[in-house]
Amino acid sequence: MRNRQATQLLFELSRPGLAAVQLPECDVPRRPVDELIPAAAVAAAPPPLPELSEPDVTRHFVNLSTQNMSVDTHFYPLGSCTMKYNPKRNERIASMPGFAGLHPYQPDASVQGMLEVLFLGQQMLAEIAGLPAVSLQPAAGAHGELTALLTAAAYFRDTGQARTTVLLPDQAHGTNPASATVAGFQTSQVKSNAQGLVDLDDLAAKLDDRTAVFMITNPNTLGLFDGQIRRIAELVHDVGGLVYLDGANMNAIMGIARPGDFGADMMHYNPHKTFSGPHGGGGPGAGPIAVIEKLAPYLPSPLVVRDGDGYRLDFDRPKSIGRVRTFFGNTGVLLRMVCYLLTHGGEGLRRVSENAVLNANYLLSRVKHFLPVPHGDRCMHEFVASGSKLKSQRGVATMDVAKRLLDRGFHAPTVYFPLIVPEAMMIEPTETENKATLDAFAEALFRIVEEPDDVLHEAPHTTLVSRPDEVQAARNPILKWTPNS
Numbered sequence: 001m002r003n004r005q006a007t008q009l010l011f012e013l014s015r016p017g018l019a020a021v022q023l024p025e026c027d028v029p030r031r032p033v034d035e036l037i038p039a040a041a042v043a044a045a046p047p048p049l050p051e052l053s054e055p056d057v058t059r060h061f062v063n064l065s066t067q068n069m070s071v072d073t074h075f076y077p078l079g080s081c082t083m084k085y086n087p088k089r090n091e092r093i094a095s096m097p098g099f100a101g102l103h104p105y106q107p108d109a110s111v112q113g114m115l116e117v118l119f120l121g122q123q124m125l126a127e128i129a130g131l132p133a134v135s136l137q138p139a140a141g142a143h144g145e146l147t148a149l150l151t152a153a154a155y156f157r158d159t160g161q162a163r164t165t166v167l168l169p170d171q172a173h174g175t176n177p178a179s180a181t182v183a184g185f186q187t188s189q190v191k192s193n194a195q196g197l198v199d200l201d202d203l204a205a206k207l208d209d210r211t212a213v214f215m216i217t218n219p220n221t222l223g224l225f226d227g228q229i230r231r232i233a234e235l236v237h238d239v240g241g242l243v244y245l246d247g248a249n250m251n252a253i254m255g256i257a258r259p260g261d262f263g264a265d266m267m268h269y270n271p272h273k274t275f276s277g278p279h280g281g282g283g284p285g286a287g288p289i290a291v292i293e294k295l296a297p298y299l300p301s302p303l304v305v306r307d308g309d310g311y312r313l314d315f316d317r318p319k320s321i322g323r324v325r326t327f328f329g330n331t332g333v334l335l336r337m338v339c340y341l342l343t344h345g346g347e348g349l350r351r352v353s354e355n356a357v358l359n360a361n362y363l364l365s366r367v368k369h370f371l372p373v374p375h376g377d378r379c380m381h382e383f384v385a386s387g388s389k390l391k392s393q394r395g396v397a398t399m400d401v402a403k404r405l406l407d408r409g410f411h412a413p414t415v416y417f418p419l420i421v422p423e424a425m426m427i428e429p430t431e432t433e434n435k436a437t438l439d440a441f442a443e444a445l446f447r448i449v450e451e452p453d454d455v456l457h458e459a460p461h462t463t464l465v466s467r468p469d470e471v472q473a474a475r476n477p478i479l480k481w482t483p484n485s
Contacts, residue, residue: 071085075441077411077428078428079223079414079425079428080417082270082272082273082381082428083279084251084430085430087276087339087340090336093335093336094332094335094336099113099331102114112311114331115310117335118328119304119311121334121337122303124338129247129259129264130258130260130261131266132292133291133292133295133299135147135289136334137300137323137325137328138329139330140285141246141247141248142178142179144268144287145179146183148244148267148268149166149183149185151291151295151298151321152213152266153183155298163209163210163211163212165186165212166180166183166214167188167206168180168188169220170191171196171220171222171419172215173221173248176246190203190214197224198216198226198232200232203232207239209240211236211239213242214236215244216229216246217245217246217249221417222418223375223379223384224376225252230262233264237263242295243264244265244266246268247259247270248270249380250270251274251352252356252381254353255348255351256353256354265291266290266295267290268289269287271285271286271287271333275337277333285330286333288334298319299320300323300325301323302315302317352431356381356431357379357381359430359433359438363427363429364383366438370449371385372386382427384425384426384427385427386425387425388422391423394453396453396457397423398416398424398425400456404455404456405444406459406463408444409444413425413426
């Protein structure tokens with residue numbers, strides 16, 4: 001049935017007092033079920049499903065949904081793992097049949113619209129990064145790290161360089177050393193100085209002709225922009241190494257500063273952090289990477305290229321590291337990313353970053369009076385408070401405060417990271433929250449630290465599940481539903 005026929009039919013059915021409507025004949029040839037489904041695949045009897053009415057089923061799932069926290073229902077000040085609002089318009093566009101109904105084996109000529117969207121995404125990400133070549137294929141931020149490091153390794157092999165070591169700051173994201181190890185490199189840690197920035201002397205002492213890459217997050221996980229970045233890049237480049245910029249915190253600088261302009265050779269984006277893609281549940285995700293010109297030949301294939309008046313997937317790339325993802329990548333998340341970028345434009349992205357920094361600094365100014373912030377009175381998009389005094393003076397751990405926030409209607413910030421801050425509480429409000437929400441969160445934190453110790457030790461008090469054994473759950477997960485589970 002064509003869309004116009006379906007619309008007309010729905011209109012006719014909605015008319016009051018209509019006795020009957022002649023349904024149009026389906027033009028698809030009908031075949032017996034036993035010709036369509038193999039006998040071995042047909043059950044001998046109907047499954048023993050419970051008999052439930054539609055209202056019962058609807059209420060069951062709606063009630064379950066009300067027990068969940070989500071960015072649509074609560075404030076998520078989740079530092080490092082940025083939880084910003086996902087615009088519903090982007091969801092609607094990504095769900096349009098012309099996009100959602102595509103098949104990965106369709107010929108290029110039949111998917112020109114999607115290829116144009118992806119090509120546009122490549123171009124915009126290159127501009128934001130200040131790096132000319134982009135691959136959209138990686139599946140997540142950590143996968144982007146791994147892909148970029150594999151690209152660097154291919155470059156070193158092709159140019160006859162035996163480089164084996166990746167250097168990382170001590171406040172790096174935990175995925176950085178993991179990605180380097182999986183890519184086949186050895187890792188070495190570089191200390192931070194008293195200001196929470198890279199210790200240049202320690203970095204210089206560890207640089208040599210075996211250095212392949214220095215991975216840095218800037219702004220870093222303390223929410224600080226390392227103004228030494230050009231000098232850092234110069235030191236690394238002087239020994240023939242490459243600078244990798246972990247782009248997890250690009251939501252603080254996009255539209256203001258470009259990694260390629262301050263010395264980065266490659267980077268990844270987290271669309272769920274920076275460009276409002278859906279976040280959580282282990283996927284699906286995307287982690288595009290951008291690189292300098294000399295690394296471009298080694299990027300995963302295919303890339304989207306313009307071919308005359310159209311677009312195609314380019315597989316003819318002999319130095320490429322090959323695929324790192326089934327088919328092209330998560331085009332649904334990439335489509336949402338492009339929607340976000342087109343909505344804001346260049347000036348809009350700058351305002352997004354400025355508002356993210358403003359919100360974080362406002363919240364820092366409210367919180368620092370009762371939860372110390374060890375590294376500075378200013379921050380970028382996030383800051384790290386410390387509950388070490390609560391722990392030493394009252395025996396109240398950061399985890400106790402985090403659990404109590406659930407009773408106050410707030411999701412907890414990231415806790416116990418980065419490791420260089422004792423009893424860390426990493427707070428990031430993003431640009432999407434208003435002042436009233438930030439004030440309410442600061443007030444809740446203040447009230448919590450004033451509460452009796454036993455109230456905090458036993459929190460949360462209002463949730464169906466209080467404090468599960470997270471270690472046991474990780475080691476022995478229950479992956480199969482049973483009637484008693």
